[in-house]
Amino acid sequence: MSYDLVIRGGTLVTATGRYAADIAIDGEQIAAIVAPGTPLEASRVIDATGRHVLPGAIDVHSHHREPGFTHKEDIVTATSACAAGGVTTSFAMPNVAPPPNTVERLDAMIDLYNQRAIVDWNINAAGTVPDQIAEMSTRGICAFKVFMVVDSGRDYPHMPGIGVHDHGKLLEIFEAIAPTGLALMVHPHDQELMTHIEQGFWAKGERDAQAYAKAYSAMDGIIWDTAAALLLRLQQSTGTRLHLLHTQTVGVLQQIRAAKAAGQPVTAELNPWAVFLGNDWSNIVRWGPYALSYYVPEKNTEPLWEALADGTIDLISTDHAPHTREEKEPGWTDCWKAHTGTPSTQFYVPMFLDAALAGRLTLERVVDLIATAPAEAFGLARKGRLEVGADADIAIVNLDAEMEIRDDIVIGKIGWTPYAGKRVRGVVETTLVRGGIVYADGRVVGNPGWGRQARPDGAWKAAGTVAPASAG
Ligand SMILES: [Zn+2]
Known part of the structure; x- marks a missing residue:
């Protein structure tokens, strides 16, 4: 089959580990996660070589x-x-x-x-x-x-x-x-x-x-x-x-x-x-x-x-x-x-x-x-993870790049940030929401109306790792 989009060459980072893999997206979901370089047909390819791919x-x-x-x-x-x-x-x-x-x-x-x-x-x-x-x-x-x-x-x-x-x-x-x-x-x-x-x-x-x-x-x-x-x-x-x-x-x-x-x-x-x-x-x-x-x-x-x-x-x-x-x-x-x-x-x-x-x-x-x-x-079973079947909500980041936070790059109406002057390593390069690219090459390219209500569809789970007290 041919996928809509493939993200190649990146390192996936999840809550539990990181590994090199390619991601194939079909419509709004992650359809496959495969070993790097696996031949996949796709309408569009994002080269994520040297980048980290995050939910x-x-x-x-x-x-x-x-x-x-x-x-x-x-x-x-x-x-x-x-x-x-x-x-x-x-x-x-x-x-x-x-x-x-x-x-x-x-x-x-x-x-x-x-x-x-x-x-x-x-x-x-x-x-x-x-x-x-x-x-x-x-x-x-x-x-x-x-x-x-x-x-x-x-x-x-x-x-x-x-x-x-x-x-x-x-x-x-x-x-x-x-x-x-x-x-x-x-x-x-x-x-x-x-x-x-x-x-x-x-x-x-x-x-x-x-x-x-x-x-x-x-x-x-x-x-x-x-x-x-x-x-x-x-x-x-x-x-x-x-x-x-x-x-x-x-x-x-x-x-x-x-x-x-x-x-x-x-x-x-x-x-x-x-x-x-x-x-x-x-x-x-x-x-x-x-x-x-x-x-x-x-x-x-x-x-x-x-x-x-x-x-x-x-x-x-x-x-x-x-x-x-x-x-x-x-x-x-x-x-x-x-x-x-x-x-x-x-x-x-x-x-x-x-x-x-x-x-x-x-x-x-x-x-x-x-x-x-x-x-x-908050019970969002299809979000927040890089897994087959999950929504293709993805941030591709460059951890080798450094940026200076400045007032003049603030998107919005107020034109200031309290973090101005701070230099940080880790730059967001591409953002996908349900498979649609909403940010790339330094520009917001998503359209108003693309965003959808993230309705709770899973069981609530406390994320804390503090173990409950056990008897005895
Ligand atoms: Zn508040």
Whole structure:
């Protein structure tokens, strides 16, 4: 037979190993994986000699900003950056306007994505309206999202309608999601403690980016640790699958280890800013609001890398959060009025490949963290792997090439990246989504509408390698 596309000469990297092989693609799926040089007829051949062939990254946490905030980013620009960054599936977060917290709004957002996405996608629906949850769960989504934070002093990015910090209301949401079998993603945050802590800073007249950084990381991350404790306890009582966002403190790592040892169905993610940006106080001083997301005190860095290696943290997703310079600038003097979050979808795969080349993690573990584990955690049986029958979602990378991350190569509307000036080894050269080339030769060549909803079609599986405690 003749295949549609053959990728020749590359080294395949999976979550468990690497080997030289050629890949044949028929339609949207991987049809054969054969020894290098095996004669295969194909309409098109990609020469991957000297390159590594990875399953495309699956980012389950990305802020695409559409509908409602398209001056920052939109579905086309966000999924273009995904294509350029080797990301073949991207899950949208619900802090858009209107937020997808009802069936009608979710359906409207799904329509938008069907028309506009370049890579595959899903939408993490806002789980804030319990009586909508059962029907929303029938729309092919993988997860619901709740922010425990409700902003004080600004109405974005954590606006009312998507934030819940009342514990009873949270319990009600856990109970409503449990029977759906879907995951609940939560941004852990203790609003009552935060209110006290931030008022302490404000009373001293401290409102700048450094004060903001210190407030959110105060007392060894008390607002993160206490929130995670509550969420894990709610999980235990309701059985709802919990995905913890923004893992960044030693205290939360300890809790995740204990929960996994007890067999709780919990997954956790790390965002690139926690190990490449916010974990260096000098970045907070130099970049101010542009470095926040959050300050992650330096003593957490090594434990976080260890947790990535040993499976305590299951997966890496971006928390890609683009804001304009105009929205960041006020943060130099009053960071509570600036929009928090940092963009990263275009560059996080190269940054983690670079970390692998520097010996931080194995290349296989990076592939697991960015592709295979997120697919397993959210039931995407045909994604995140290089196997016959899997979707041909592929990133071809050059690990010998080096690139400098710069503002002028940012794809999107904001024109800046907090990683500007960073040199990384590991360049994404070609990205395929279900067999279609969406990025090649330095250009996004995919078309809006090619991306399809990545519906859960497999059993959920905790990816952690921490063994459950055994009796005796
Ligand atoms: Zn986020």
